[in-house]
Amino acid sequence: MSGLEGLARAYPFCPRCRAAMSFRFEGGRTRPACPECGFVQYLNPAPGAGVIVRRGDQVCLVQRKFPPKVGQWTLPTGFMEWDEDIDETAVREAKEETGLDVRLTGVFAVHNGILPPDQPVVVVFYTAEETGGELTAGDDAAEAGFFDLDRLPGPIAFAAHRKVLRALGAVDLERHPEE
Ligand SMILES: [Zn+2]
Incomplete structure (x- = not known):
């Protein structure tokens, strides 16, 4: 697994501020993140x-x-x-x-x-x-x-x-x- 499979689970909108989510390199891999409020969606087992x-x-x-x-x-x-x-x-x-x-x-x-x-x-x-x-x-x-x-x-x-x-x-x- 590359870790990218989980990106299918990425929120389209930020659950905190409702802005459109994008992606950011954070903690060693690309993760869904909110460009407005900084929320990062960590996908874990x-x-x-x-x-x-x-x-x-x-x-x-x-x-x-x-x-x-x-x-x-x-x-x-x-x-x-x-x-x-x-x-x-x-x-x-x-x-x-x-x-x-x-x-x-x-x-x-x-x-x-x-x-x-x-x-x-x-x-x-x-x-x-x-x-x-x-x-x-x-x-x-x-x-x-x-x-x-x-x-x-x-x-x-x-x-x-x-x-x-x-x-x-x-x-x-x-x-x-x-x-
Ligand atoms: Zn946000």
Whole structure:
């Protein structure tokens, strides 16, 4: 990536003073900027957290209810809210998507990727153990369940999630389409 792809997201008008935006070289690259008030639009990846919850050899996955990748499966994952710590994101997303209360036990991996069509993301994948709650698909999930690593449902959405599942020992993910 050259960094210029993000310029498709450039504001046409300044969100502060409404002047027409232009571009300026700032902090090592060309960025959308307002010639009137000096506002610079920094385009950054969005951070999120994913959770690996195991029951023996099984791992918890949720089926996506909303685009992109409707009907495909992922680890419970979501974006960080403005005022959260990243570990709070992980615990909240586990609860929202699976109904389970979890305690985080470590950071398993950090991967970046692209959420289609063009949103760069960074996802911190935590290991976690159940402390309570009841397995049930939350608002964002069509289904939630525990699955054997050698018999996962498919397709698994997102390269980062497939990478984590392979690292856990999942096999036969090759049939799933890459994005
Ligand atoms: Zn402005």
